[in-house]
Amino acid sequence: MKAAIYTKYGSPEVIQIIDVETPSPKSNEVLIKIKASSVTRADTMMRQGIPKFGRLFLGLFKPKNTALGTGFSGVVKAIGSQITKFKVGDEVFGEKLFSTGSNSDFLCMSENELLENKPKNISHIEAAPICDGFLTSYNFLKEHAKLKKGQHVLINGASGSLGSAAVQLAKIMGAKVTGVCSTKNIDFVLSLGADEVLDYTIIKVNELQSKYDVVYDTVGKLSYSNTKNVLKANGIFMTPVLRVGLLWQMLRRPKKVKFEATGIKKTEDLKRLLNDLVNFFKQGKLHTHIDKKYHLMDIRYAHQHLDTGRKVGNVVIINP
Numbered sequence: 001m002k003a004a005i006y007t008k009y010g011s012p013e014v015i016q017i018i019d020v021e022t023p024s025p026k027s028n029e030v031l032i033k034i035k036a037s038s039v040t041r042a043d044t045m046m047r048q049g050i051p052k053f054g055r056l057f058l059g060l061f062k063p064k065n066t067a068l069g070t071g072f073s074g075v076v077k078a079i080g081s082q083i084t085k086f087k088v089g090d091e092v093f094g095e096k097l098f099s100t101g102s103n104s105d106f107l108c109m110s111e112n113e114l115l116e117n118k119p120k121n122i123s124h125i126e127a128a129p130i131c132d133g134f135l136t137s138y139n140f141l142k143e144h145a146k147l148k149k150g151q152h153v154l155i156n157g158a159s160g161s162l163g164s165a166a167v168q169l170a171k172i173m174g175a176k177v178t179g180v181c182s183t184k185n186i187d188f189v190l191s192l193g194a195d196e197v198l199d200y201t202i203i204k205v206n207e208l209q210s211k212y213d214v215v216y217d218t219v220g221k222l223s224y225s226n227t228k229n230v231l232k233a234n235g236i237f238m239t240p241v242l243r244v245g246l247l248w249q250m251l252r253r254p255k256k257v258k259f260e261a262t263g264i265k266k267t268e269d270l271k272r273l274l275n276d277l278v279n280f281f282k283q284g285k286l287h288t289h290i291d292k293k294y295h296l297m298d299i300r301y302a303h304q305h306l307d308t309g310r311k312v313g314n315v316v317i318i319n320p
C-alpha cells in the first residue's frame, strides 16, 4: 500500500510517498481502507518539528514516528477476533492520535481508540476532518467555556477549521456569535450562522465597545492582555494555540485563561464529545467545509496550502 512519511523535519518537500506492507489487524483491531484523511495544522507542525520543545517528544534530531496524518474516514475491511463493535463493511471515521499514519491506503485501529461509525448522511470527505476542528472546538466551548444559551461569544479565526466548527457549535449551544475574519471570508462566516461578523483588517478586537462572555481565539493571534477590556466580569479568554505568554497568564488567572491540548484528554472523554458531534451531524446541524481536496500522491501541495495560513475550513486527502 502507499503511505505518506517524513524522515526529517522541514518544508513539504520532506514528505515522501512510499510502498509499505499493508498492516494486519491484531485481535483487538480493525483494518480500515482509508477513503479520505485530513491534513491539519498539527500535521504541518509535526512535519516542521515546531514548536522546537515538541521535539523532546517527536524526536530530537529527526521524527521518531515517520507516518503522517491523524484524521480519517473509511471502510472496515477486516476485524480481529476480539472486535465486538464493528463488522466488515462498516463505514467508520476517527483519529489516530500520536502514532498517526492516516495519510495512507490502510490503517489498523483498536475499537477502544477514537473510532466511530460514520453518520450515513455525510461523505468520507466530510467525516475525515471531524476530530480536528469540531472535536477541538466542542471541547473548548463545552468543557472550558461551559457555554450557555444566550451568552455572547467572540470567535477569532472564524474561517479556519476550528473557527468554522466553533461558529456552528456555539449557535447549536444557543449562544450569540460574533465571528472575526478577513474581508474575503465574511460571507462564508455569515453562512455558518454567525450573528455578526467583524473584519479584522478594519476593526481591532480590543477597540470594540461590546463585552463578551467568551473570547475564543482559534488562531492564536490575540491574548488575554489585549482582550480583557472586552470580557465581561466573569468572561474567559481561551485559545488552542500554546505560547509562553499564555502559560504565564494561565498560571496567574486559571479561571479566566484557558488552553488544552485536546488530543491528550482521556479517550473516553473524547469519545463522549464525539458522540454528541455524531448526533449533531446526523441531525444535519453541522457541516464540514472543505477548502481543497488532493490525491495522496499530491500531499505535498496540501501541506504547502496549509503553510500559507489562509486555509478556509478543512483540507483532505482522497484515496481512489
Ligand SMILES: NC(=O)c1ccc[n+]([C@@H]2O[C@H](COP(=O)([O-])OP(=O)(O)OC[C@H]3O[C@@H](n4cnc5c(N)ncnc54)[C@H](OP(=O)(O)O)[C@@H]3O)[C@@H](O)[C@H]2O)c1
Residues within 6 Å of the ligand: 040, 041, 042, 045, 132, 133, 136, 156, 157, 158, 159, 160, 161, 162, 163, 180, 181, 182, 183, 184, 185, 200, 218, 219, 220, 221, 239, 240, 241, 260, 261, 262, 263, 306, 309, 310, 311, 312, 313
Ligand atoms: N489545542 C488543541 O488541541 C488544538 C487542536 C487542533 C488545532 N490546534 C491549533 O489551532 C490553530 C488553528 O487551527 P486551524 O486548523 O483552525 O487553523 P487554520 O484553518 O489553518 O486557520 C486559517 C484561517 O485563519 C485565518 N486567519 C489568519 N490570520 C488571522 C488573524 N490575524 N485573525 C483572524 N483570522 C486569521 C485565515 O483567514 P484569512 O486568510 O482571512 O486571514 C484562515 O481562514 C492551529 O495553531 C492549530 O495548531 C490546537
